[in-house]
Amino acid sequence: MTLLEVDRLTVRFRGLTAVDGVSLAVAEGEFVAIIGPNGAGKTTLFNVIAGSLRPSAGEIRFAGRPVAGLGAARMSQLGVGRTFQVARPFGSLTVRENVRLAAGRHYLANPLAAWGRRGRDREVEARVAHLLAVTGLVGLADRRAADLNMGGLRRLEIARALALEPRLLLLDEPAAGLGVDGIRPLAELIRSLRSQHLTVLLVEHHVGFALSLCDRVVVLDQGKKIFEGTPEAVRRDERVITAYLGESGAGEGAMSGGD
Amino acid sequence: MTYFLVVGVTVAVFAILALSLNIIAGYAGQPHLGQAAFFGLGAYTAAILSTRYGVSFWLDLPAALIVAGLVGVILGVISLRLARDFLAITTIGINFVMVAIFQYVPFFGGAMGIPAIPSPAIAGHEFGYRDFFVTAVVLVIMVAALSAYLERTWFGAALKAIKDDEQAAAAVGIQVASYKIAAFVLGTALAGLAGGFYAHFMSVVTPNGFGFPVSVSILSMLVFGGLGTIRGALAGAVLLGIMPEVFRFISNYRLLVYGFLLLFMVRFQPQGIVGEDSWLVHQIGRLAGSLRTGGARRDTAGG
């Protein structure tokens, strides 16, 4: 069954077309990666799907209902969880509270109904404890999120997104800013999500990392979709290689490198 | 004795105001430099209802709360449209305009304000200074308890999340706009409550009592004590509230001392005197830690 359907989506910023008529579909349980050179429109597309940007044209359907322009909060309540490229923790709250807010998202939908005390819902607390364990954050649970290091923040991002119990998980360049030492455990963590049959849409600049994880890959270049297919096929595709080579001489390396 | 009761009531009213502003500026992180306007709105509501329509203290107090809160909705909606610094200045503007309205619209009694506001009464017994003081303390406790409860709710955590990062807050399903409005409504309504009470205590309201300098005093108390904490709001109101009395002997230099104190305080202790991470709180935490047997847990003072 198709969970997410993006139909001829276009986003323009003052004359600049960042996303140009892109269509794609993600089936339930599938792991799709969107890759492309810098400025390809990946992040813009991502932000439109997450609800934080309104498309200029085109439609997005989530679980069959049109959702374009609903806003980030509504998307999250509908079951779309996201991470941010540059980690955005709630710095003054503890790591546990960060995860708890997401886990209790149904308490947060409406300020008039948010007057219950936190930490009373066993189911929510169990989920928080589980996610802290899965992401290896138990030891840091009572620290302020602002005090975490880069790797810790990255894991917090994922824990917080998973705590939403998303039907669709959007990962925005999770490997950005991580060294080789950081990428390996992250890849493992994401792979473990796959085994839980979570539907994932990954936007990634680091091609090798993305291809090692996904079932299917979509390549964007200058706002247009130039390829869609398996990770094996993409490595042989002329247009894709040209697009990457056009960006920098390191293109070949980027295509074959990584994991 | 009367003197101490009067100072006590004034400090208590400012404690409520600091707590009310803390919900908006401390928890939700919205700059608000016009809280005195809502203090005044509550005061004028109570004054008009009691002097012209014979409404009793017990009914005009909730009315003051509601009127201030309703106007707070407007401020909340404005806050959604404006970036932070624009909002800060707009709240200053709202304060100036509100005072001008009190002063120039005849309905509000002009520069002379509204005199002869009756004292509240319980079962025929008219309030004396002692009764006002007791009521004020009860109100402070109620508002502080409400704030303490708020901090433990989903609502409270959502406001702090919004202060830290609005986009991340939206990503966990928080409707940022409606939470901001709710914070403004709650904070301004409580300022209205303080105003309603204060009107009856002073028995007269005048426009000057609610000008921008009063807003600055409220914010200064909150920042001085520690933005975002209940103990900070209370400590700030008490310390800055009694300071003019303590320094009465150098009355001519009072404001000079006040200005420098404020400047040096935020320069060297921007977290406030008992705020999160302040020097004093660390020292108390350390002391408490070493007193505790085994010194196993190191904790910063609760709240």
Place this chain on the structure above:
Amino acid sequence: MFIPSLVNGITMGSIYALMALGLSLVYGILRILDVANAGAYTLGAYVGVTVFRLTGSWWIALVAGAAVAASLGFILQRFFYVPILASGPIIPLIASIGVFTALEEAYRLIFGPYIIEFPARVPLPDIHVAGVPVRGVQLLIILVAVVVLVGTWYVLGHTRMGLAWRATAQDAEVAQAMGIDARRVTGWNFLLGYALAAVAGVLVSINYDAVYPTMGDMPAYKMLAIIVLGGLGNPLGTIAASLLIGLVETFVAAYVGFLLPRDSIAFVALIIILLVRPQGIFTRGAVAK
């Protein structure tokens, strides 16, 4: 009635522009709302009147006022504002209110709470425009404002210092990476901003023949409204907004009559305009989210 209103409006607008420009420059670099800038306005007036009594020269008074105020600005930013920038916008604002309060009290204690006369004679003659008298002081104010504003425009647009300023205002980190010394830019910024406020203070107190401790009260906050209307941190927008508010105030007071006092017009305008255009009138691009 039209011509006198026009002259008064332009005079007021010129004064506002001198004051608001300094504030706007400071905001452009440090993103703080510096209420204490109005303390420099009053300081300029007091230093000016003192020097005038000693020397009898209006222009030595003007220069002395500007120099003393500029030093104050430099000291304030170096020792108070810059160290607390990291604590968010409310903390520096409170600090500046503390400074402003302390300054006003200091003036009152040193010079007394009453109005001091400033009977300087300026070298410009009183003239008539379309049969309406325009005083020499008003001419001087307009003249100084034009010179200062054109000078600022030139410096910002055509000199290395101006380029450094614009780069730092645009993105302090990038500017620093490009080798621009942000500390120096900030220092110059305050020197200039406080000097401009002091010049306005001297001219206004000559115009009204009065210096008093609380003369900075209304400008302190009205200037905030004006720099917002001008699109925070945009010097040219600030100048336009200053003239606009000066004219609107004068004409509304003269023709329409307004329920509320004259000084609240700026804020009423601010609130109405921000509701229609949340990014200010003279902003290019979105500021609000």
